Amino acid sequence: AQSVAQPEDQVNVAEGNPLTVKCTYSVSGNPYLFWYVQYPNRGLQFLLKYITGDNLVKGSYGFEAEFNKSQTSFHLKKPSALVSDSALYFCAVRPRNSGGYQKVTFGTGTKLQVIP
Amino acid sequence: DTEVTQTPKHLVMGMTNKKSLKCEQHMGHRAMYWYKQKAKKPPELMFVYSYEKLSINESVPSRFSPECPNSSLLNLHLHALQPEDSALYLCASSLQGFSGRETEAFFGQGTRLTVV
Numbered sequence: 765a766q767s768v769a770q771p772e773d774q775v776n777v778a779e780g781n782p783l784t785v786k787c788t789y790s791v792s793g794n795p796y797l798f799w800y801v802q803y804p805n806r807g808l809q810f811l812l813k814y815i816t817g818d819n820l821v822k823g824s825y826g827f828e829a830e831f832n833k834s835q836t837s838f839h840l841k842k843p844s845a846l847v848s849d850s851a852l853y854f855c856a857v858r859p860r861n862s863g864g865y866q867k868v869t870f871g872t873g874t875k876l877q878v879i880p
Numbered sequence: 881d882t883e884v885t886q887t888p889k890h891l892v893m894g895m896t897n898k899k900s901l902k903c904e905q906h907m908g909h910r911a912m913y914w915y916k917q918k919a920k921k922p923p924e925l926m927f928v929y930s931y932e933k934l935s936i937n938e939s940v941p942s943r944f945s946p947e948c949p950n951s952s953l954l955n956l957h958l959h960a961l962q963p964e965d966s967a968l969y970l971c972a973s974s975l976q977g978f979s980g981r982e983t984e985a986f987f988g989q990g991t992r993l994t995v996v
Contacts, residue, residue: 798984805968805990807886807987810985867925872922
């Protein structure tokens with residue numbers, strides 16, 4: 765069975781400071797990993813994904829994430845936080861052999877609060 | 881067009897009503913999904929359609945009935961719902977990925993359902 769852990773329910777960061785939202789996963793074999801963001805009363809928006817190749821993945825809105833196989837982590841980072849980054853962030857994982865469609869498992873979500 | 885469109889945005893229904901949620905995408909995606917999301921919780925997968933065939937039913941009660949009339953449309957028929965079914969219902973689609981062609985899921989904005 766696959767699982768995703770987001771150990772922090774909420775992360776507070778001052779505007780302009782770097783931010784990190786943590787994610788660890790458990791899955792058989794090599795995973796596909798995703799980060800999504802959700803603003804209030806909206807659907808999820810894709811930020812970035814790790815499929816293969818370079819462990820540092822760059823995504824939308826200046827976000828990036830680093831795949832660390834030995835630590836089974838995929839932490840989301842941004843060098844300089846904006847107030848508009850305040851939202852709910854979900855990490856997601858799926859195994860490589862799940863038949864083409866995305867039977868992903870989502871983490872419990874981390875609320876990011878950027879303080880002006 | 882990279883949108884998944886859901887209608888209606890809001891729905892209030894009584895426990896004896898019959899209603900339908902609709903979802904449409906024109907990205908050529910052949911995998912479509914229904915998720916249920918409670919406040920501040922991750923989305924929970926309900927159904928997956930792959931090439932217009934129901935591929936996954938996550939033990940969802942029969943008062944929820946999905947339908948995929950064609951490759952662009954996905955419906956969720958609701959009947960005799962309970963107040964605990966009140967939630968945000970999200971539709972998503974993704975490219976049917978094989979041989980390493982993996983893409984993220986695109987989500988609609990959701991239908992906020994309230995059962996009274």
